[in-house]
Amino acid sequence: MTADVEIEEHLVPGDIAAQMRGDVLAGLGATPKWLPPKWFYDDAGSALFEEITRLPEYYPTRAEREILTARAPAIAAAGDAKTLVELGSGSSEKTLLLLDALRAHGSLARFVPLDVSGGALREAATRIAGRYPGLEVHGIVGDFTRHLQHLPMGPGRLIAFLGGTIGNLDPGERAAFLSSVRAVLEPGEALLLGADLVKDPATLVAAYDDATGVTAEFNRNVLRVLNHRLGADFDPAAFDHVAVWDAEREWIEMRLRSRYAQDVAIPGVGLTVSFAKDEDLRTEISAKFRREGLTGELAAAGFTVGRWWTDAAGRFALALALA
Numbered sequence: 001m002t003a004d005v006e007i008e009e010h011l012v013p014g015d016i017a018a019q020m021r022g023d024v025l026a027g028l029g030a031t032p033k034w035l036p037p038k039w040f041y042d043d044a045g046s047a048l049f050e051e052i053t054r055l056p057e058y059y060p061t062r063a064e065r066e067i068l069t070a071r072a073p074a075i076a077a078a079g080d081a082k083t084l085v086e087l088g089s090g091s092s093e094k095t096l097l098l099l100d101a102l103r104a105h106g107s108l109a110r111f112v113p114l115d116v117s118g119g120a121l122r123e124a125a126t127r128i129a130g131r132y133p134g135l136e137v138h139g140i141v142g143d144f145t146r147h148l149q150h151l152p153m154g155p156g157r158l159i160a161f162l163g164g165t166i167g168n169l170d171p172g173e174r175a176a177f178l179s180s181v182r183a184v185l186e187p188g189e190a191l192l193l194g195a196d197l198v199k200d201p202a203t204l205v206a207a208y209d210d211a212t213g214v215t216a217e218f219n220r221n222v223l224r225v226l227n228h229r230l231g232a233d234f235d236p237a238a239f240d241h242v243a244v245w246d247a248e249r250e251w252i253e254m255r256l257r258s259r260y261a262q263d264v265a266i267p268g269v270g271l272t273v274s275f276a277k278d279e280d281l282r283t284e285i286s287a288k289f290r291r292e293g294l295t296g297e298l299a300a301a302g303f304t305v306g307r308w309w310t311d312a313a314g315r316f317a318l319a320l321a322l323a
């Protein structure tokens, strides 16, 4: 029996290259300098992120898995989904907990993973189709901020956006993203959202500045990506990894701090970028949430928060938001 797998492409290589050039021109031409976190994730960056999820300091992955393990049956019952959509599915290990529960609940017919990485998506789609005979797997290579309109229509979709990736968006981007998710859903369909919660700054900073330096290498990897893709001559060792808690905006900011004054050529965009000694390049924000705040943002986007679950230690939350 051949597995029932279909992959739909909405990102072609030229499209990704153009996006990257646009981001580099906008971000490295700005003051202060910034780059969007999505460029961390080439093969090496994805492997480093997997390593981060196993670090003792990086609690979010374990906390979310704890919630999913305890609550997957309740999620399946509440959502009654026939289609599970997963945005930014990546290696989708936690997805199996949801798929198992939805199968046991008896409703599941289709799985729709969406990810920017075509290779990872194909691999996950094939593996999952093999594991769940009869399940229709419809993968979409795309960007969750741009390609939601390509999601197949119902029946009965549950959109999962896990891992706390919502925190990579600033408040304006979050409002736009949540509205765009709400816009593609029909009444009765739902969003399952994983969000990291505000907690003491020492715990938060340690999660983004681990003792063994894996996160520092993950952070510097974005420079290697620019070297490979745009012919840039960044020396990753010339930048220090910095993680700071912004108490006012309640987000962790990762930065790369230039150890000395230096010029970096980026031929792919025809630019030479100057860094002053100790100048920062912001590479990621990872916002942390409170129940009232996130519930308000979901309500503003047209959702009703049906359920709110946390791990026993109250570090991480899963919200089930109903359209």
Ligand code: AVJ
Residues within 6 Å of the ligand: 052, 060, 163, 164, 165, 167, 168, 207, 208, 215, 218, 284, 285, 286
């Ligand atoms: C994958 C976006 C959820 O923000 O915690 C981990 C990425 N960055 N360590 C996060 C990340 C540094 C992660 N997300």
